[in-house]
Amino acid sequence: MTRKLGVCTWTFGEMPLAEIADRLAALSFDGVELMGNLLAYSAREAAQILRDHNLQIFSLTPDNVDLAHPDGAVRGQAVDYYRRLLDFAAELGGAPLVSCHGYVGRIKAKRSQADEYRLFVEAVRQVAAHAQSLNLKLVIEVLNRYESHLVNTGADAAKFVTDVGAANVGILLDAYHMNIEESNPALALQQAGNRLWLYHAADSNRQAIGRGHIDFLAQLAALDAIGYGGPVILECTAPGPNPFTPIKDKDSLNWLETYLQESQHRLRHNQVE
DSSP: OOOOOOGGGGTTTOHHHHHHHHHHHTTTTEEEEEOOOTTOHHHHHHHHHHHHOOOEEEEEEEOSOTOOSSSSHHHHHHHHHHHHHHHHHHHOOOOEEEEEETTTTSSSSSHHHHHHHHHHHHHHHHHHHHHHHHTOEEEEOOOOOBBBBBOHHHHHHHHHHHHTTTTTTTEEEEHHEEEHSSSHHHHHHEEEEEEEEEEEOOOOOOTTTTTSOOOHHHHHHHHHHTTTTTEEEOOOOOSSTTTOOOOOTTTTHHHHEEEEEEEEHHHHHHOOO
């Protein structure tokens, strides 16, 4: 199956969106997962830039806010951010998926894991209700345990989505995170089934597809088996310390574009292994 290919814009760091769009258009990508930085551009500006470059907006990824924080004020600010992000998504048009996840960098509960899970469920219910009013869908992104203490596996995500109980909430699985957490990533994709609404890809070292040891042939076959019709969103990052700083030095951008070119070539020419 020929799939559309997108790239997470956060991997370009602080580069202006117009320059990111220039680069991705030159690399012949189909679209983006747009960083939800509401201070960097308006919805109208972002939509025009991407439209001018024939790039589709597949999804939005959020700023790092904490929907599970035990402090109600912090949690309330996070819910408010997601509501504004959803309003932004609605203004963009095209009904892009909006990603939602635990606070990146917080790897244990401040008080109780059970309490924070409950708070996360309640907060996502509020966010999902606002999304529903705008005819938008959320995807719960599954992160590895070294990035977040909530929802680390496909099974966790399936339970979480059931507990939230909203028809407009689905699952986002990522090959890189599954490489850490899943004993059988392809099976995790199959078990997500029709609740898998988005798929991220980078190899086991978060470099280009083919530079690590992930079995992408099995994962793509699993996507076909469940009838996944969405894009493959590439989320490679340049090598070096501090994985949350995408552009680390003068070589980072060259590495990133090399990884994107290699991954695109392998996916478009069926050369994954």
